[in-house]
Each structure stands twice: as C-alpha cells, then as structure tokens.
Amino acid sequence: xxxxxxxxxxxxxxxxxxxxxxxxxxxxxxxxxxxxxxxxxxxxxxxxxxxxxxxxxxxxxxxxxxxxxxxxxxxxxxxxxxxxxxxxxxxxxxxxxxxxxxxxxxxxxxxxxxxxxxxxxxxxxxxxxxxxxxxxxxxxxxxxxxxxxxxxxxxxxxxxxxxxxxxxxxxxxxxxxxxxxxxxxxxxxxxxxxxxxxxxxxxxxxxxxxxxxxxxxxxxxxxxxxxxxxxxxxxxxxxxxxxxxxxxxxxxxxxxxxxxxxxxxxxxxxxxxxxxxxxxxxxxxxxxxxxxxxxxxxxxxxxxxxxxxxxxxxxxxxxxxxxxxxxxxxxxxxxxxxx
Amino acid sequence: xxxxxxxxxxxxxxxxxxxxxxxxxxxxxxxxxxxxxxxxxxxxxxxxxxxxxxxxxxxxxxxxxxxxxxxxxxxxxxxxxxxxxxxxxxxxxxxxxxxxxxxxxxxxxxxxxxxxxxxxxxxxxxxxxxxxxxxxxxxxxxxxxxxxxxxxxxxxxxxxxxxxxxxxxxxxxxxxxxxxxxxxxxxxxxxxxxxxxxxxxxxxxxxxxxxxxxxxxxxxxxxxxxxxxxxxxxxxxxxxxxxxxxxxxxxxxxxxxxxxxxxxxxxxxxxxxxxxxxxxxxxxxxxxxxxxxxxxxxxxxxxxxxxxxxxxxxxxxxxxxxxxxxxxxxxxxxxxxxx
Numbered sequence: 219x220x221x222x223x224x225x226x227x228x229x230x231x232x233x234x235x236x237x238x239x240x241x242x243x244x245x246x247x248x249x250x251x252x253x254x255x256x257x258x259x260x261x262x263x264x265x266x267x268x269x270x271x272x273x274x275x276x277x278x279x280x281x282x283x284x285x286x287x288x289x290x291x292x293x294x295x296x297x298x299x300x301x302x303x304x305x306x307x308x309x310x311x312x313x314x315x316x317x318x319x320x321x322x323x324x325x326x327x328x329x330x331x332x333x334x335x336x337x338x339x340x341x342x343x344x345x346x347x348x349x350x351x352x353x354x355x356x357x358x359x360x361x362x363x364x365x366x367x368x369x370x371x372x373x374x375x376x377x378x379x380x381x382x383x384x385x386x387x388x389x390x391x392x393x394x395x396x397x398x399x400x401x402x403x404x405x406x407x408x409x410x411x412x413x414x415x416x417x418x419x420x421x422x423x424x425x426x427x428x429x430x431x432x433x434x435x436x437x438x439x440x441x442x443x444x445x446x447x448x449x450x451x452x453x454x455x456x457x458x459x460x461x462x463x464x465x466x467x468x469x470x471x472x473x474x475x476x477x478x479x480x481x482x483x484x485x486x487x488x489x490x491x492x493x494x495x496x497x498x499x500x501x502x503x504x505x506x507x508x509x510x511x512x513x514x515x516x517x518x519x520x521x522x523x524x525x526x527x528x529x530x531x532x533x534x535x536x537x538x539x540x541x542x543x544x545x546x547x548x549x550x551x552x553x554x555x556x557x
Numbered sequence: 558x559x560x561x562x563x564x565x566x567x568x569x570x571x572x573x574x575x576x577x578x579x580x581x582x583x584x585x586x587x588x589x590x591x592x593x594x595x596x597x598x599x600x601x602x603x604x605x606x607x608x609x610x611x612x613x614x615x616x617x618x619x620x621x622x623x624x625x626x627x628x629x630x631x632x633x634x635x636x637x638x639x640x641x642x643x644x645x646x647x648x649x650x651x652x653x654x655x656x657x658x659x660x661x662x663x664x665x666x667x668x669x670x671x672x673x674x675x676x677x678x679x680x681x682x683x684x685x686x687x688x689x690x691x692x693x694x695x696x697x698x699x700x701x702x703x704x705x706x707x708x709x710x711x712x713x714x715x716x717x718x719x720x721x722x723x724x725x726x727x728x729x730x731x732x733x734x735x736x737x738x739x740x741x742x743x744x745x746x747x748x749x750x751x752x753x754x755x756x757x758x759x760x761x762x763x764x765x766x767x768x769x770x771x772x773x774x775x776x777x778x779x780x781x782x783x784x785x786x787x788x789x790x791x792x793x794x795x796x797x798x799x800x801x802x803x804x805x806x807x808x809x810x811x812x813x814x815x816x817x818x819x820x821x822x823x824x825x826x827x828x829x830x831x832x833x834x835x836x837x838x839x840x841x842x843x844x845x846x847x848x849x850x851x852x853x854x855x856x857x858x859x860x861x862x863x864x865x866x867x868x869x870x871x872x873x874x875x876x877x878x879x880x881x882x883x884x885x886x887x888x889x890x891x892x893x894x895x896x
Contacts, residue, residue: 246585280677281656286645293838299638306625307659315678316657317620320646338619339654340679449842477842499632503788503816503839 223265230259279340282309282524285328285347286318293474294447296498297511298347301369304517305345312525317341325354332359343524349373349381351415367524369516371539373415380523380538382516386416386495389509389544390423390469393493396507396546397467398431400554402491406465407442408452408475417444420471420495441465445475452478460486466555467491473498476506480551488556497547505550512542562604569598618679621648621863624667624686625657632813633786635837636850637686640708643856644684651864656680664693671698682863688712688720690754706863708855710878712754719862719877721855725755725834728848728883729762729808732832735846735885736806737770739893741830745804746781747791747814756783759810759834780804784814791817799825805894806830812837815845819890827895836886844889851881 228235233256240247241256248256259265284305287298306316317339321328332355335341342365346355349370356377359366371383397405407424410417421442428438441463443455452475459465460482467490470476476494483489494501497510519540526538567574572595579586580595587595598604623644626637645655656678660667671694674680681704685694688709695716698705710722736744746763749756760781767777780802782794791814798804799821806829809815815833822828833840836849858879865877 286642286655289639289642293842296635296638296838299635300628303625303628303659306657310659315674316625318641318645318655318657320642320649335654499635499837500839500842503632503843 226263227256227259227265230263231256278342278528280314281317281339281341282314283332283335283339283341283344284316284318285331286320287347288320288322293449293477293498293500294472294496296500297496297513300513301347301517304514305520308514308517308521312521314342314521314525316345323348328355329358332364336362336364342528343367345369345520345524349415351375351413353377365524365527367520367527369520370416371541380527382519382523382540382542384511384516384542384544386420386471386544387423387426389495389511389546390420390471391427392423392544392546393469393495393507393509394424394427396548396552397469397491397493398427400467400491400552402467402555403431404441404463404465405467405469406459406463406490408455408459408468408470408479409442409444410447410471411444417471424469447472447474449474449478449481452476453482456482460490465490466557467493470494472496473501473506473508476501476508476551477504480504480506489553491553491555492551493546501547501549507549507552508547509544510547511544515542516540565602566595566598566604569602570595617681617867619653620656620678620680621653622671622674622678622680622683623655623657624670625659626686627659627661632788632816632837632839633811633835635839636835636852639852640686640856643853644859647853647856647860651860653681653860653864655684662687667694668697671703675701675703681867682706684708684859684863688754690714690752692716704863704866706859706866708859709755710880719866721858721862721879721881723850723855723881723883725759725810725883726762726765728834728850728885729759729810730766731762731883731885732808732834732846732848733763733766735887735891736808736830736832737766739806739830739891741806741894742770743780743802743804744806744808745798745802745829747794747798747807747809747818748781748783749786749810750783756810763808786811786813788813788817788820791815792821795821799829804829805896806832809833811835812840812845812847815840815847815890816843819843819845828892830892830894831890832885840886840888846888846891847886848883849886850883854881855879 224235224238228238238256241253245253289295309316319331319335321331344366346366346368347370349368351373353375356379360377360379368381371381394405409421412418425438443459445451445455456479468479470479473494473496476492477500479492492506494506494508497508501508523538563574563577567577572591577595580592584592628634648655658670658674660670683705685705685707686709688707690712692714695718699716699718707720710720733744748760751757764777782798784790784794795818807818809818812833812835815831816839818831831845833845833847836847840847862877
C-alpha cells in the first residue's frame with residue numbers, strides 16, 4: 219500500500235484537500251456525513267493526524283526540535299553545547315524557538331522521542347547532530363516526510379537530506395602539516411576506532427599528510443593507536459606510543475585524547491608536541507593547540523537550510539549541503555622537535 | 558485599577574467564568590450578544606488573552622521555558638550548561654519539555670522574551686537562573702501570575718517565589734577550612750565585586766572561616782582582590798597578591814579566577830595552593846581543587862517545585878525553597894604550605 223497522503227485521503231473520500239484539512243482542524247465547518255466519510259478514509263489509509271496537521275496548518279509553530287546530547291566527560295561535549303547555543307540564537311533571530319529533548323546515543327531511543335514529539339508537540343522540523351554509519355534516524359524522518367537537517371553528513375547512507383558538516387580530514391591534515399612544517403617527522407596519531415565515522419574521517423587527514431611526507435601505509439599502521447575517547451585511556455595510550463614509536467609529536471582526534479597525552483607528557487623531558495581537536499575551553503586552559511570547528515557558521519547554515527526547506531514547496535533539491543573548513547588554533551603545545 | 562482577572566471579567570460581563578473561557582477558546586458555543594459583552598469587558602479591563610489561555614485551558618502544554626545563557630569564557634558557563642542538561646532530563650522524566658530562548662544578562666531584554674513567549678508560545682511556566690540584586694524579572698512574572706521557579710535565591714528582594722539555590726558561602730567556607738587544616742594561615746581571596754550577589758555570598762564564606770581562624774576584618778581587607786570574572790584579570794590579580802600579600806594559599810570564587818591563578822603560579826617556586834569554585838572540566842584538566850554544585854539535585858528540586866506549583870490551586874505557600882550544600886573536590890592544587 220502506498221504511503222497515505224492528503225491527496226489519497228481526499229480522493230478516497232471524494233472531497234477536496236481543504237475539506238480533509240477542515241475535518242482535522244475545524245470539524246464544526248464540515249457536514250457530519252462528509253466528516254464521517256473523510257474519517258473512514260483516514261482510518262483505511264492509516265493516515266497519521268500529526269503529519270496531517272503539519273502539512274495542513276496555515277500557521278507554523280515556529281518551534282524546532284533539537285536533542286540535548288548526553289553529558290560525556292565535559293570536554294568534547296562542550297562542542298555540542300556551543301552548537302546548541304549557536305542554533306538557539308540563529309533560530310531566534312529568524313523567529314524560531316528550540317524545543318529540547320533528551321535521548322541517549324541509540325537511534326531507536328531517539329526515534330521514540332521523535333514519535334512522541336510529533337504526537338504531542340507542535341514542531342516544524344528537527345535539527346539532528348552526531349550522524350553515524352547506518353543512521354536509522356534520518357531514514358525514519360525521511361519516510362514520514364518530517365523536515366530536518368543534520369549537523370553531520372550522511373555517512374555511507376543513501377538517504378538524501380540537507381546537511382551541514384565540518385571537514386574533519388582537512389582539520390587533521392592541517393594539524394599534521396603544521397607539525398611537519400615545524401620540523402617534526404615522527405608524528406603519531408591518537409584516534410578513535412574506525413567504526414566511528416567522524417574518527418575515521420579525521421584519521422584520514424593524518425594518513426594523507428603523512429603519506430605526502432613520504433611515510434608508507436605499513437609504517438603508519440604502527441604509529442597510531444585507535445581507542446575510546448577518554449582522558450584516562452589516552453594517558454595509557456600515550457605512554458605506549460612513547461615506548462614503542464618514540465614520536466616527536468602527537469596528533470589527537472579530540473581534546474579529551476590530547477589532554478590525556480598532555481597529562482602523560484607532564485613528567486617527560488623534552489615532551490613531544492601535541493595538537494588536539496575541537497578547541498574546547500580545556501585546550502585553551504592547558505595551552506594546547508587544537509582544531510576549531512566553525513560552530514556559529516555551521517548553526518547559521520543548519521537553520522538556513524531547514525527554514526528554506528520549510529518555506530519550499532517540496533520540489534527543491536534535498537541534497538543541499540555545506541562542508542565547512544575548520545581552523546587550527548596554535549598554542550604552546552606546538553613545540554618544535556627537541557632532537 | 559486592580560489587575561484584571563478572569564473573575565473580574567466574568568463579573569463585569571455578568572456571566573460565569575466558564576462563559577469567559579468559552580469566548581476565548583470555543584466562541585462558537587457562545588451566543589453573539591453574550592460574546593460581545595465578554596469581549597467588551599476583556600478590553601475595558603485590559604485582560605490579556607495569553608494569561609487567560611493559561612488559566613483556562615484544561616490541557617497543559619507540558620512545555621517549560623528556560624533561558625539559554627549567553628556564552629562567556631566557556632569555563633564557568635559549563636555550570637549553566639550542565640544545569641540545562643539536568644533540567645531537560647528531569648523535566649522529560651516527568652512528561653515536560655524545555656523550550657529555549659536566548660537573552661543577554663539584562664532584565665529588560667529577558668522580560669521582552671517572556672512577553673513574546675507568552676504571546677506566541679504555549680508554556681506552562683518558566684525556570685529562571687542567575688538571580689541578582691534588584692531582579693525585575695521575578696517581579697514581572699509574579700505580577701502576571703506566571704508560574705516560575707528560580708535557580709538562585711531572591712537576593713534582597715521581597716518577591717516571594719519558589720527557589721532552589723546552592724549555599725556558596727558554605728562552599729567557600731569549606732574550601733578555606735580545608736586549606737587551614739592543611740596548615741595554611743595566609744589565605745588570600747580572588748573574588749568578584751560585592752555588587753554581584755553570588756560573589757558576595759561566596760566571599761562571606763572566606764571571611765567567616767578566616768575570622769574564626771583569628772584574622773581581623775582590617776587584615777582581611779588587604780588579603781583580597783575583587784575583580785571581573787576573567788582568566789586574564791586573575792593572572793594579573795594573582796601576581797599582585799603574590800607581591801603584596803605573599804599568600805601560601807588562594808581561594809577563588811570561580812574556576813576562571815582559579816585558572817588565572819594557576820597560570821600565574823606556573824613560573825613560581827613553591828607555588829601557593831589554589832581552590833576554585835564550580836568543579837568545571839577545566840578544573841579537572843589542570844588538577845585544581847574546586848567546590849562542586851549539586852546540579853542534578855538542584856534541577857530535580859527546581860522541576861519538582863515548579864510542577865507542584867502547576868498542580869496546586871494557588872493556595873500553597875509560594876516561599877517554598879531549597880538551599881543545597883556544595884561539596885569540595887580535592888585535587889593536586891591542594892598543596893600544604895611550603896614554608
């Protein structure tokens with residue numbers, strides 16, 4: 219059975235679109251017999267009232283749904299908090315408010331929140347963040363024709379939807395080239411496992427810069443440790459790299475990992491240089507170079523793409539996207555090689 | 558003229574409360590002549606429809622308004638971000654969502670947001686944070702009978718409303734007593750100017766503990782610097798304290814100030830101990846002792862007080878409040894005196 223649309227309901231009941239709309243929103247305007255026929259068609263086609271309400275209302279709620287991300291270690295989480303700030307401000311400037319919901323990093327649980335929000339709240343669309351491989355959230359929303367934009371690209375997914383993302387590979391490539399320009403050669407990587415799409419993308423920037431500098435894939439395999447995003451884990455991983463690889467510099471795909479490296483290096487003479495990712499307040503506090511995401515710009519594009527989709531008639535291209543280039547912030551941890 | 562209420566409108570129009578409600582929400586149920594009389598009364602009394610809608614509706618929106626605080630230096634702002642997380646989760650567990658709005662730290666601009674939200678959005682109440690001396694936000698909301706709870710007590714205000722706060726004086730007193738127990742005597746204070754109510758409260762904890770340890774008010778005057786909450790300012794202030802006071806320990810009323818002290822002390826032999834306030838991720842990263850606010854507990858009480866007010870009939874005491882005790886987190890910066 220094709221997905222129920224307003225047109226199908228109207229056709230089956232033998233009435234106009236406006237009459238279906240009236241049955242849902244102003245039933246007192248519709249004759250009883252006509253209303254009964256429309257309601258039968260709605261039931262037979264399993265047409266969902268909340269979708270109907272969204273498609274039919276003439277006045278928007280001007281409210282957008284956004285997930286409050288789970289609190290992690292307070293370091294990398296600062297990035298999504300800053301994104302939340304920026305989206306709230308950008309949306310407000312354009313007459314929209316942000317409605318928050320909490321959900322853990324599990325697609326099914328976040329989708330359950332969408333379902334409840336669409337039933338109980340009056341939302342014009344969603345802003346999603348932290349897209350990942352095999353993301354089922356975007357498929358769910360697309361099938362239900364719910365407008366949304368993701369901060370994060372559709373990793374390996376065929377789902378076509380508007381998105382905004384930051385080029386992590388370019389950021390880590392710039393960090394690695396910066397260390398190469400300082401005279402470093404043996405630059406190790408603290409990364410995340412490759413099943414994390416964002417981590418795999420950032421790691422690629424290191425591989426590309428190091429390959430261009432003459433390292434082979436086999437050599438690079440031994441110069442990286444891919445682990446969980448934890449300060450404590452990174453302390454141990456850094457000690458391991460010091461013993462096995464003897465790097466003069468370390469590139470980390472997050473500030474949590476870079477902080478762990480800095481902690482491990484506190485007791486080391488002539489410590490290696492360190493560069494992190496996300497330019498968090500912690501990086502500034504411990505004088506750590508880091509790659510900064512342009513979060514204000516990202517929020518501006520996210521809101522613009524979503525509002526242009528809301529203003530559109532459904533015929534505009536849904537694959538609109540923006541890939542933004544991050545910026546390296548150089549601080550004291552960008553030491554030249556001691557030897 | 559007394560503030561318009563539903564009762565006054567009903568009395569003036571010579572109809573029941575329910576009829577006024579019907580005119581506002583289901584006008585098709587009311588005879589034209591009656592409706593005209595009610596509308597005249599509404600206009601004559603300047604009775605605001607959005608307040609009427611709130612008082613009259615049988616079904617709540619289950620949405621609470623909360624300000625997204627302006628981004629400061631990313632250090633102390635982390636506390637309000639964590640509070641926002643906790644409130645969102647606590648509210649959601651009880652069936653409520655959080656609608657965000659942005660406003661700078663200026664009462665008039667935040668009140669303008671309330672006004673717009675009450676006109677355009679469907680809110681059950683507000684959660685306010687960062688109360689201050691002469692707070693006009695609470696007066697504005699109280700006059701309009703809008704349910705709200707503040708995170709922060711009504712400093713020097715006669716406004717009676719439910720509030721939750723953390724005992725800053727107790728936190729700084731505990732930090733100072735902890736340093737005294739380590740053997741410190743000459744403990745300096747990095748504070749905020751006393752026109753900041755929160756800063757004055759925290760400073761009081763240091764004064765009380767130091768007075769109990771035998772210092773006089775005159776002596777303490779020379780052992781404190783009250784300045785803006787900025788890392789850079791605190792670097793300079795700490796250098797000034799080192800030169801003028803020669804402290805063996807420094808208590809700071811925020812982690813931004815404590816970080817500034819730590820930066821200034823990096824090049825000092827036998828550096829003084831330092832304790833900050835708010836236990837931010839930055840404090841953990843630089844191994845800084847700090848006073849932790851019980852934010853999850855605070856959020857739980859804020860949501861509970863607000864929902865009990867929404868569930869009440871208007872006769873329950875509005876001066877309900879909770880003053881929570883913070884907890885000192887001891888880290889490496891709690892050094893004993895070197896001399």
